[in-house]
Every structure is written in structure tokens, then in C-alpha cells.
Amino acid sequence: MSNLILLFLCLFLGIFLRKTKLFPENGHLALNSFVINISLSALSLYYIPKIILNFQVIFPVMVPWLNIFLAFLFFTFLGKKMKWSKTLIGALIICAGFGNTSFVGIPFIQSLYGESGLKTVMLVDQPGSFVALSTLGITFANFYSGGKNSVPDILKKILKFPPFIAFLVAVLLNLMSIQFPLVIDDVFAKLGATTVPLALVSVGSQLKWQKLEEEQKPLFWGLLFKLILFPAVIFVLYFILLKQRGEMIEIAFLESAMAPMITAAIIASTHKLEPKLCNLMIGIGIPLSLVTLTLWYLLMKYSGLLMI
Helix, strand or coil: CHHHHHHHHHHHHHHHHHHCCCCCCCCHHHHHHHHHHHHHHHHHHHHHHHCCCCHHHHHHHHHHHHHHHHHHHHHHHHHHHHCCCHHHHHHHHHHHCCECCCCCHHHHHHHHHCCCHHHHHHHHHHHHHHHHHHHHHHHHHHHHHCCCCCHHHHHHHHHHCHHHHHHHHHHHHHHCCCCCCHHHHHHHHHHHCCHHHHHHHHHHHHCCCCCCCCCHHHHHHHHHHHHHHHHHHHHHHHHHHCCCCCHHHHHHHHHHCCCECHHHHHHHHHCCCCHHHHHHHHHHHHHHHHHHHHHHHHHHHHCCCCCC
């Protein structure tokens, strides 16, 4: 209960600080930088070495990759039918193709599954969302905006990214069955604990609702795919066809239903791929996802799939 209160309180604080101008303009950039580079790195170093690696690990890792792949197929087909512009199709692929697996995902999953659930979140977020965004996401952004970015440049960005470095170190420690000393582990735990409040305040400070004009139809299709259609595919694939069960699978499914990723929307906007639509996907998608996520969770519960 306290985690849910924290979730809504921090979202409200972010909105309040922006409305009252107590928060500096673009102050969320500093929060985002700390969360991404420090907090998420600390979470990887704290949780990944403790994960028991087995076959099920592949399911959370694959969620973001399936998300962007299916978004590409869906919006390429729909864009041709609707006669949408290249930039509009690109914006939808990127914004609907990546979920908010950390900024919204961490507090939501923590409120339902406690600290143990964050191990799975790290699997979805690091080898999943981050690597997919840094490779396919950047590639799509460049293609649909007409820009160019070489493979060496993309690889250099990935290898220099602190959370990815931390993830690689954490995986290596896991494989070698090495644990950090308790005092260092405690430091990582405390740094990682800053993720939820800082991320939510940042999200709250960025929530902006703009007047709908020609973006209404693309926005509808973008949010329909991200919040309803894609999680429905994962539900059928993981639970029904592959008959997977357990906490890791439940969390992987819920992560598939997260709101559009803020970082992905920023990348699309900076490549001039319909910035207003990108902002609407975030501003409407995040609060709306709190409703749809709850409905997906209840579907798991009343269909007898939930184990907690």
C-alpha cells in the first residue's frame, strides 16, 4: 500500500513543482540523468548477481524486442493503409515500440511484487529495452528522419553507457558466483532506492496535455497498440501458447503493458519525428496506462494465472 501511495504522491509532486515553477525549467533532465546513469546502474549491480539464471530468463528479455518488431510491422502496414507520412509512421513505431519499463515499470512492479520483482525488471530494462532502443530505436529514428548513424557510432554509444556497463559487470559476477561485500551491496541498495521517487517526480514534471488536432487518429492507434494489442499478444503467447507460469512471466507480461517510454519519445522528437504526437503519447499514455495495467493485472488474477 505504501508503494502505491508513493507512486501517486511523487507523480503529484512532479506536477505540483512544475505548475508552481519551483522546479527549474528542464530540471527533469538532471533527474533523468541521475536515475539512468546512477540509480539504474546500482539496481543492476544489486539485483543481477542474485538472479538464478534459467530458461525463463529469456521471456522478460524478449518482451522489448518483440515490442519494437511488432510495432514496426503494425505501423508500416497501417501507415500505408492510412497514407500517413514517413515521419508519422516513424514516430509511432518508436513511441509505441518501447515501454516505460523503468520509470513507470519499477514503482508499479515494486508495489505489487516487492523488492524481488525488481530482478525481473532489470532483465526487461537492460538487455531488453536499453539495447533494443540503442540499436533498433536509433536505426529507425535515423531512417524515418532521413539521417544517418554508422554501426560503429551506435556500438560506441552502447559500450559507453553506464547502466549497460554495470549490467555486463553484474552478469559476469553472476556467472562467476561472486557477491559484493555486504557493505558495498548496501550502498547499491540505497542508491537503487532513489530510482522510484526521482523517476516518478521526473515523470510528473513532464506530464503535459496538449490540444488534439490532426494527431487524434494516430494517437488512438499508437496507444491502442502499446496498451492493449501488444500486451494481448504477449498474454496469448506466454500464458496460452507457451504455457509459461511464475512470477517472472507475470512481471514480463505486465512490463509489456507499460506506457510509452519517455526516452524513446525524446529520441523521436529530437529526430523531428512529430514532436507533438510524441509528447501526447507520453502525456496521455502514462496516466492511461495506470488504468490499463490494473485491468491486465485483474485479468491475470481472475483467470487463475496469478501466483501472488
